Amino acid sequence: MTTVLPFTDQLDALVRQVPGVDALYPAGSIVATVLTATLDAVAHRAPAAPLVHTPLVHTAQQADGVRVTAKIGIGAAESSAEVSARVHDAIAAHLRQAGNPPVAQIAVIVARIG
Amino acid sequence: MPGTLREQVASPLAAATDQMLADRAADGDLRAFEVLVRRYGPLMRVYAIRILGSNDESDDVVQESFITAWQQLGTLDDGSAVKSWLMRIVSRKSIDRLRARRQHVNIDDTDAPAPDHHAPHALAEVESQTEALARVLAALPEDQRRCWTLREVAEYSYGDIAAEVNLPLSTVRGLLARARKTLLREMEEWR
Amino acid sequence: MTELTPANRRFLAFDLDDTEREQAGLSGHTIEHLSDYLDRDRMPADASIDDSPDCEIALRGLERLRRAQRLLLERDLERESRRDDSWVSAILDNITLEAHAGREIPLAHPSPTARLVVTEGAVRGILRETGDRMQNVFVGRCVLVGDVSVPGAPISIGVDVTVFPGENIPLLAEQLRHAMYVALGKYTELVVAAIDITVSDLQALPDAPAQEKEH
Known part of the structure; x- marks a missing residue:
């Protein structure tokens, strides 16, 4: 279950501003699934344009609380443990600050270094 | 974005063997993959154009082929065979397109990309031999054209062509002989 | 060469549907035979082909066809190679790191709700980078062997490396191994028990890499 939560708009900008973060990648599996499905279909038209309007930091409200996933690339001079922390x-x-909702998980994935 | 082009500098990667590039790309190295795209993209497009004619579909097919290749590189056991592996992908996707197009247009076995078949004599003076060859190739029946393209563009062995088009070796040989006879006959006309 | 071709027999050899007529016009051979003969560079020599004027004419025709095919392919490849780079970006913009992310390697954090990880793909990337920063070394495939998802579990790394000719292989391998340990320590919390480097000599490539296992 995925709901767009009120504070999600700002998360992309927030993560990008963290020192050491070089790149932000789409963290939701939905993006990958849609893209793959589109391309793997016996396409009668050009592949869909990259989905850029979905927030890159993925958030979901689940029974046990909010789950946030950010997938980042970091600079070669950085330590992945420090930047992800x-x-x-x-x-x-x-x-x-945004209402202090119960948090189930905050995941940070370092997908690329340097 | 992960796909952003890096500045084109003389990288040792550009001189690397297919095996090295395929191994690195299979490990997720985008720069190695980019070298493969540049190395074999033009040949793959020539292939797609031979099968589909020169249009946006050929571009799409090559693009889809590389995206598939990126996703499936891990399944390629022998990186040095990456060229024929890529040609196989573009070959299959080209045929898929051709079939889809035929279903759409609902035409039968006549071949879509062939331009109007002008009388060879009328064109002989204005056409170079290569242009004439391209035109005759486009007019070949689909099965002959596919075997010819696998042989002459993808450089497949007869056995590999038979496996790819799922026909007996003797049939493939017959189709290629027939294609060559047609081309020879047409070439006699151009002289 | 055309003067050898009797005008009234020109197309006899290329009859599409009648194999008997084809063979009659080619001294018992077919275009398929002759094409195979050319593929073999006319070896071993076959007198029944070489001594037949009809076959010779057909062989010249086939050779002319091959030249035209080669020219056409060269012309097409040149045209495609001259295209601007947008088609390359179109491909690269549509692929994702997802496909090669591999396993997730945990990084410690005090919060129980934190899940910090570095992907296997990112780690392989830094191993390649480490090699690329050294001279005359080219890192190929990198594998992480062991359960990387369990913090503290010892794992090993396997790396294929190509070394340029004339290099001191044991020395280079040692330098590379050291640099990789440093990089792994900086970017991961993996407990690395061994880095196995398999070296191929560039001269031996691409056919049969002479492999030399270095520990």
Whole structure:
């Protein structure tokens, strides 16, 4: 179940601003699934344009609380543990300020280094 | 975005063997994959154009082929065979397109990309031999054209062609002989 | 060469539907035979082909066809190679890192709701980068062997490396191994028990890489 939560708009910008974050990638599996399905179909037309309007940081409201997933690329000079911890802490602080909802998980995936 | 082109600098990757590039691309190295795209993209497009004619579909087919290749590179056991593997992907996607197009237009076995079949004599003076060859190729029946393209563009062995088009070797040989005879006959006309 | 072709027999050899007429016009051979003969560079020599004027004419025709095919392919490839780069970007913009992300390797964090990971794909990327920063070394496939998803579980790394001729292979392998340990320590919390480097000599490529296992 995926719901667009009120604070999600700001999460992309927030994560991008964390020192050491070089790139932000779509974290929702939906994007990948849609893209793959489109391309694998016996297409009668050009593949769909990249889906850019979905927020890249993925958020979902589930029974046990909010789940946030951010997929990032970091600079070669950075430590993945430090940058991912900074991203986590920034998201956690943002959630506390935005009504402090129960948090089930904040996931940070370092998908690319350098 | 992960796909952003990097500045084109003389990288050792550009000189790397197919095997090295395929191994690295299978591990997720986008730069190695980009070198493969540049190395074999033009040949794949020539292939698609031979099968589909020169149009947007040929572009789409090559693009889809590379996206499939990126996703499935891990299944390629022998990286040095990446060229024929890529040609197989573009070959299959081209045929899929051709079939889909035929279902759409609902025409039968006549071949779509062939231009108007002008009398060879009328064109002989204005056409170069290569242009004439391209025109005759486009007019070949689909099965002959497919075997010919696998042989002459993708450089497949007769056995590999038979496996790819799922026909007995003798049939493939017959189709290729027939294609060559047609081309020879037409070439006699151009002289 | 055309003067050898009797005008009234020109198309006899290329009859599409009548194999008997084809053979009659080609001294018992077919265009298929002759094409195979050319594929073999006319070896071993077959006198029944070489001594037949009809076959010779057909062989010249086939050779002319091959030249035309080669020219056509060259012309097409040149045209395609001259295209601007937008088609390359169109492809690269549509592929995702997803396909090669591999397993997730955990990074420690005190919060129980935190799940911090670095992907296997990212780790392979930094192993390649480490090699690329060294001279005369080319890193190929990298594998992480062991359960990387369990914090603290010892794992090993396998790396295929190509080394340029004339290099001191044991020395290079040692330098590379050291640099990779440093990189793994910086970007992951993996407990790396061994980095196995398999070296191929560039000269031996591409056919049969002479492999030399380095530990």
